[in-house]
Structure formats: C-alpha cells, structure tokens
Amino acid sequence: MARIVKKFGGTSVGDIERIKNVARLVKKECDLGNEVVVVVSARSGVTNELISRAKAINPDPEDREMDMLLVAGEQETIALTAMALHAEGIDAFSMTGAMAGIRTDPYHTRARIVSMDCEEIEKHLMEGRVVIVAGFQGVNDRGQITTLGRGGSDLSAVALAKGVNADLCQIFTDVDGVYTADPRVVPNARKIPEISYEEMLELASLGTKVMQARSVEFANNHNVTFEVRSSFNDNPGTIVKQEASSMEDVVVRGVALDRNQSKITISNIPDRPGSAAKIFQGLTDSNVVVDMIVQNIGRNGVANITFTVPRDDSSRSLQSVNKVLEELGGGEVELVENIAKLSVVGVGMRSHSGVATALFAALSEAKANIQLISTSEIKISVVIDEEGAGEATRIVHTAFGLDKEED
C-alpha cells in the first residue's frame, strides 16, 4: 500500500466530464489499495472571471478581500470532485485549505506556507477515505483565509505530500512531463524520465513553464519526490527528485530557449562605487526582474553593463535606466529586442569539462553569433540573434545527444 498525493490543475478539472475523469483516475489508485489525497485548483477560467469582476467593482481591490473572493473557485471544485468520487462508489471528503491544516504567514495573495497540521487528513485516510483538498489556499494564525499566489496549487500538493509523508506526489497537468527541449522547437525532443530539483528549476525558469519555481524549491528543501504527468493519457511522466550520482552520467539534461527577453546595454557609465547598484535598484523599484548581467570595466575608467529583461518590460526598463543615468550624469543606453537566450542544463556539468567548448562549437556550426555568455554550476546560457535561434537549438540538442532514438 502506498500513500499518494495527486494534484489536478484547472484544465484537468475544467468541466464536468473532466472532473469525472479525475474521479476515475483516483478510483484506479484506490482499487490498487493505495491511500489518496487529491489536490484541485479552480476550474480553468474561473479565477480570471473572479478577478475581472473584482476589478470592475474596485480597480485596486484589497488583498485580504481578493483572497476571500478567489478561494470560492477551489471551494466549488473540491465539492464537485468529492461528488464525482461518491458516484464512483469511493468514500471521499473535501476540505478547504484551512480545514486541511495548511498554515501560512499573514501575507494575503502571496502567503508562504509556515507549517502543515495534517492530523485531520490523517484521520480520514486511516478511515479509508480519499481526502480532497482545495489547492492554492491556507489560513494564517489569525484565522484569516490566505492564498499562495501563482502556482499555489502545486505548492499545496508538495507541502501536503510532505505533511502526510506520502510515498509519491503526482502533479497532473496538460503536458506529458519535462522534455529535453520544447517539442514545438525541437521535434526530436525526448521526455526526461528523471530529473533533479536543480535541473528542473533551471529548465522551468528558462521557459519550460511546467511548474512554478517555488514549488520545486519547496520540494527540494523538504526532499519531496514528485512526478509531472498528463491527466489526459496514461504515459509515465517525469520524476523530479534529489540528485542521484547516476544522474551525472548525463552531462546535459535539456536545452531551453527563451525568446521573451530583451537586451539592454549601458555604455560609458561613470565608474564610481554604487553606479550599478543605483541602476539595478531603479529597475527593482520599477518591478523589473533582471536576468543575465555582464559588466566590463574599460581602461578609460568607464564601465559597460549589459543585462536582459523580460521583453514586456523593455520600455519600463529604459525609462528607469534613463532616469538613473540622468542623476549619475553620464552613460548611453541601447535596447536590442530581437534576441533569444539559449541554455544547456545538467548536473553532470559539475564533473565534466568541455561542455562550454562543445556548446560554442555547436553554435558555430549553427552560425549563431554569441552576444552574451553567463554560466552557473549546472547551466550555460548564451544570448544569440532571435533569427536562427530555433535552428541553433536543434543543432545544440543533437550535439549533446539528446535527440530521441529512432523508432
């Protein structure tokens, strides 16, 4: 007998037929004699509907009331899912986040989980019931309802898996798992059977977008093994777990391509202490998240800084930088939008040399000119022209032996 947490996102519970499908998937697990905790999101679209109603009433709604509003979405799906399980003859019991003991800090709309109090769930599991928990929500120590922010339901699932000491946590979504590259860019991309938390984090933040980074970080911190898989087929997904030594045999786990960045270069900045700090403080104040940063100090005592920002934030970033440069009394700014960021990721890089060399060789073969390079322990990223970036990704994918085997 195993204890399994199964999380179904908004698409997987999007309508009545899909909720029935979830019930059938859960029943299958029960028939195997396993204990199941189900975590569900609001039906897809519902949260956005609620937000748009709120905005129509008050353009700047209070965070606390936003939380009171949004939890209505999962409240509906937990009850409907319980009813669907009852229709399958399965004993099931729905719980709000508060009932399930998901305790958070006081911060509405972006609460962090501080502890899990799973006694109540445990009791129901012991009595042979499937427990259905509303994802995305919790309760703070003043009894107020909180929500966990974007990707909150994944976080609920991982935290519950830890809280009830589950053998496995399955994140059901509309993709089959994590791939060696985006299959729309690289038709030869393969599904990755096992991946470490760190690799998942690097791939997710680079655009794979299967899961929010915070859920993976939580799983990493608490050593929760989880599987990302599709609710629409029976294929095995990708297992995300602590790094095993065997994982190092694969040098590069995947290749990510991000076309949603812009590059900003500031040249001739007066080179005095604090110039860079002021520039990046300005960007932080404008809510711009800067990604890659490269700085060179020239001989003439002036610095050049190049960095990338989300493309949607290009003009906001320019405004912010220009304002700071005015205060500093110098510097010129250049914005380049038609770039792409290509990254190779793998824990095996730590013990293998020559990855950078192999990457540069592949890019050269693809005739891709490297504009920026940045490296971490398990990742090398380069900025190249957007034109030809797809072709470059395919060539790099092949070069690192990631293409799927011929059938």
Added chain:
Amino acid sequence: MARIVKKFGGTSVGDIERIKNVARLVKKECDLGNEVVVVVSARSGVTNELISRAKAINPDPEDREMDMLLVAGEQETIALTAMALHAEGIDAFSMTGAMAGIRTDPYHTRARIVSMDCEEIEKHLMEGRVVIVAGFQGVNDRGQITTLGRGGSDLSAVALAKGVNADLCQIFTDVDGVYTADPRVVPNARKIPEISYEEMLELASLGTKVMQARSVEFANNHNVTFEVRSSFNDNPGTIVKQEASSMEDVVVRGVALDRNQSKITISNIPDRPGSAAKIFQGLTDSNVVVDMIVQNIGRNGVANITFTVPRDDSSRSLQSVNKVLEELGGGEVELVENIAKLSVVGVGMRSHSGVATALFAALSEAKANIQLISTSEIKISVVIDEEGAGEATRIVHTAFGLDKEED
C-alpha cells in the same frame, strides 16, 4: 447612532452594478453615523448553477458536499461587496458564516442556528468597520460548514440582528414591503406600514412569499423587529414587530389568495379509530404537506374527510390515499383542482366579532360559493371556485376597508 443589519438577497446583488448600488445604500447609512452589518446572498442564479453542476456529476449528492459547494456562492458576493464599499471609501471586512460565529446543529443543507458568537463582529464594529457576512451559512460544533436551507439568508440576518443587539434589521428585496393583498390581483392593495409576526406568518404562508416562515418565527421567538423593503427605491417598507395593542384597531390586515391548491374529498370511510391517522400518515410518507382539513361524521357511521394539498402534489396524494383506502376496505375519493383559497388575516379578529359574518356577506356579494371553511385565532380561510376568485378577493378587500385612499 444606531446599529443596523441590512440583508440583500440574490437579486439585489445580481450583478456588478447592483453590488455597487448596495455599497451606496450602505454608505448612506454610514454617513448618518450608524453602525452597519451587511448580510448578502449568492448572486441570483449562482446557487442554481452550482446545483445543476452537482446533479450532472452525481444525481444524489451528499448533503455535506452540497454545503461545501453552495457556500462558494456567498463567498464571492461578500468579497465583491467589501471591495465595492472600499471603492466608496468605507472601511469594510467580509466574513464567512463560520467567521461571523453563526453556530448551527450538525444537519447539513437544513441546519438550524443554535447560537451566535458575535465577538469578532463586535470588535470590527467598534473599530468603525462595516462587517459583511455571508448569509445562508454557518458552522457546526465539529468545524464543518453547514447551510440553513431555503430562505437561510433572511434567517442569518435576523439571527445576527439578535446577536449584535441591532436597533433595526432591514430585509432588502425586490418588493416594496407586505401588501394588504397581491397587487396583481387587487390593484387597490396598500402597503402595510406595520404588521405583527403572527400576521406576517399567516400572510406569508398563504402565498405572499416575501419571506420564509422560519425567519419570521425566529424573529418572533427572539423579539427582533425587522423591516421588509426594496433595494431599488427609497420607499419605506413594512415593519414586522411584536404585536402592539394599537394593532387591534385594524381588524383585517390583509387578504391572501392561493390558487395553488387542490381539494380532495374522501367519502364513506369506515368510521373506526385510526382511519384518518392512516390516511394522513400515508400523505406524510409521500412528502405531501396537507393544508386545510375538515371532517364530518355522518349518521350512518361513516366519515367524510376533505382536505387541500399543493396542486403539484395532486396525483401523488391520490395514489397515497387510494393505497390506504384499499387497506381500510372502503371509501371513495374525489379530486377537485379548480379551487382557490381566500383568507383574511388580522390580530384584531381576536377582539372583534363579526369578521366571519362580514366575510361571508362579501363572498355572497361576489357570488362565490363557499366549499370549505377553516378558522384560526387570527385568520379565516375559505375554499371557493377558482373562477371568479380574483373578483371575490377585490370585493373582500374593499369590504374590510383595505383599499388605498384616492390620491
């Protein structure tokens, strides 16, 4: 400074504009320096939508899960109402039924309020906040969410008025108040400025349908004065309160007409103890609520019983009665559907004689043949032909001096 509970039904919070309207009504009260507790229902239609989704998933949903599902409706409106008040510059705080301290018995979908624990509300009121409470819902002593059944939001409002010791409880609805008769039947009907709980109960159960009887009974038991008024205009409504001696000056408060009943007559029932009991037990077992009952014992030792039932239950009632008569070994049944029940109601009847005489005279003038008569302390009801019942109601209304004064 007064403390006022204001309850808005599903129509009054039916869309964004109406929720904004509610906020303006509440702001007006705040500007007068009054403390306000707002009770809201789910947006009209939402509860039915949720029920139909539930039934599509499970034709026989568990009561407990039904409660978990339905409370999502008010959860949305309390938050939206709070946001609308914030937009008006009013400090407001939303609360679920559980947070508001509405404690109920354990019975899901039809819970009864057992106590009110209004400390938390009191705290917010003292701090100058408007408190918005989700109607229709409460919490039982095991921390499970319950709902109060039909008309539950009115009950929440009356119970909260008692709990916070409010000076007034206002039930906002889509009608102006309680009328001396249904204005669609009697164009001369007047709005009643003040009415006793008992009169309200008799008029409501006779088809006025402004409020469910249980809320009026609760108000009566706990001596909560409330006002029924429209959320769409500024007209004063009807105050429902404990009987005052001055109320006796009006002999008849209103005339009610109910066209939704059928009459069933059973003749030649073997007159032995328990025959009637068996017949009515059978009807109870078939979930038929019997209204008027008249029994005569004939000389030949056989009894005749006539009673009325909701017209929708006619065939079910006939089936039940026929089954019992078979067991008793005798009796014939006759069903008459085209009847109407006309009632006059007023606490003044207690101290005034001649009301029945005046009613019969008016009915005679209307050429209405009386088929059945039943009386209580403050009500006389008669069954007449459905044809001409409207005209009879108008004549009775005039006869008791209820017509509105000419402008």
